[in-house]
Amino acid sequence: MTLPERPALSSSLGAGEFRRWYWLKDELQAFARAQQIPATGSKEQLAERVAAYLAGKPLPAPAAKPRRSRQRLVPPLTIHTVIPAGHPCSQVLREFFVNALGPGFRFDAPMREFFAANDGTATLAAALDHWHATRAAAAAPIGPQFELNRFARDWHAAHPGGTRDQMLSAWKVHRSLPADRRG
Template structure:
């Protein structure tokens, strides 16, 4: 079965059965005079609603970002994480010094720094170490490519990136290989 074009006549079932690039979703939304901004997940929900003849999903607007506080030049475990801090090279150096040279900002740290609520860098180190002990965090649905790459190298540890990309191209051209799961809020 060949992958269909994303057109207004596409059935919701066919839409769900195939993988769509964000650019394809944006182009469809623009052509249908629908809002074409937002994450891939939001765009997919919009397209699915349009194809189903349903009202567009509404989402609560995000609260404004907190005013960014200035990060001190010297970071210690007792340093309280300020609102709006960006994960930068200074923080990376702190985590390398207090964990391992291979440390990197994972989802647990990104979540903590979005809303630190007075936590210290020592607490952030504990969150990071705990997240490592729990293993890799699940990749969000809209990042199916990332999940494919992770899974592929887990199953084929000696594979090359070119082989993983070739497998991805085959997978996304197969119906129901990457099923979209829209949810309404």
């Protein structure tokens, strides 16, 4: 059985065929720039714009950028430190959490969501409480825009002794297939 070959990304490609294939963000950005459509935003937003363009539909409006706090936390941080609304998950915060929780600390999805939802009244003590409260939670689903991450999680679950290089080789095969042929 021969597998279909991925078509070139061109303005003659239909939106349906476009959606069957995996595209790198760089490819989408280059195509968007060549067609003079906005090439900014997430890969998911960019793919929606390209699909709309290929279907001859109006382009979706660009998503508003989240507001970042201009106030930045500076050491020394304590559990009483109030986190400004919109404060990013910074290296200063990472250092605080690594000191409080150990070197295994990561800004995972529950922690990123905590900071995104913060209205400027949460303290670092509340963030630590949130960390502990979310440790027993099952692994959250990985969003559709993170296809490689979803593939890696599933592949490593199916191949517990597999290496990163083996997973990446399998990923290259997976992404070369049209969506209706991926397992």
